[in-house]
Amino acid sequence: MVQRLSLFSAIDDDSFELLISTISTLSGRPPVIFANFSHVAIPDPTYDIEKVNVKNQLVEQTRIRIMQDIPFEKIKANEYSYRICSTLTKDDLPIERDYLKLLITNSSMDSRPSSLSIWDIPSAGKDRKVCMQSMTESVISDTGGSESSINAFLKELGYVPDYQFVQIGTKFYMESGLVFQVYKIWNVNDSEESTNLITKGGFLIEAYVNVAKITDIEAVNQGTKQLLNLKRELREYIDLVVPDRKCMDPRIGHLNDF
């Protein structure tokens, strides 16, 4: 299982341009714009799922996240650079609703590959310097069957849609696998045919390093060191912090939310 070491922060809308120039100068890398659509599914609640050994947390149900990138031609904008991120401050997305709707129900040939990921709650520990979370990820390149779609595929697994969101932002691929992301999140409300901006008035900042194996202590230490270096360099400007691990818990049935 891949370990993701990460740190988070947030900035307001006005600081975006300055942050981008700061990070470009600091890393010597260009900003890369990205747009993702995420679809999160939960095990079908109508099924009577046997909760084996759930008290000891040996077998747990967790959400599945399907992520697909949104091609830039679907984004309505005059220019495709990181600058469009600062113009997106409203609830409305510059993306056609129909397109987003079709993404998971599309059975046509032109469906694009998606990534399927399952996340665990971040590791516990009071003195953690970075957030460490296990995840496993796979690529769905195609779905089979007569009525094939992501949705149908998930249904076969016993999963039903939970919620969907869109991320649009800018990322930097810094040295040694460190990724620095600045993005906004829109909740895509399926029933009301509307979107609402979750990150109102600002951007979420995420800096992460993926380590292939948790047993590779050296790589984990190296990644932690890199994140802490970044944190030190940005000190007094952006405070990169370790978030509350409970907020990053995608498991089901632990917060009375099921």
Place this chain on the structure above:
Amino acid sequence: MSQPAALTDPLGSVPKYDFSNVPVQAFDAVRMKLAQLTHSLSKIRDDLSKADLPQWYSLQSQLTVTLTQLSSLNSTLQHFEELLDSTVPYPLPHFPTTAHEGLLTTLMRKKQIPEVEAWIKDAIDHSGIDINNENQEDLEKFIQKDKAITNWALDFINHEHSNYSFQGLYTAEDLSNGAGDSKIPLYRSTTFKTKNVSPFSIDSVLKYIYQGSTNESSSVSE
């Protein structure tokens, strides 16, 4: 059979020398200055003989240091000039004259070594005056002229120096045009309100990403 001790072994006993008139302080001062100077000079020579030349600014700073040491040595020598001129060194009787003849002659030498003599001759030749044939008045005149040139050069450098602004962020031209007041800093202090105020709670956004709960419900639980 008893003889005075002084006569039995006149060479073995060390006579009491009077060191009180040796200008130790002056010698020590000059020695220290010379040691510093030789050290810096040899460092410059080593640096220049290296395959990759040092940066210009390090050379310049070394040169400045060396020049300062040179002028400091000069002033020390001037300060003790009278004393050093009137001091006559001589070897003590128990100095091994035969064994260290070379060292002794070097130490006792009052004449310049041939190299230095060549330098002096070279300088005189280049100055274009004939010391032997010109009279005192002409020499005085020549020295006055030399001093005048030096003064002119100094004035010129000072004038040029004042034409440029060596500090701050503006050129002298900018300053004379009133482009910027050098007293007001161009950039604000970094501590002044650059700290970001988080526009939302990071935890609540992460809660949305991982659990799908919207801001309202998370704010209730917090």
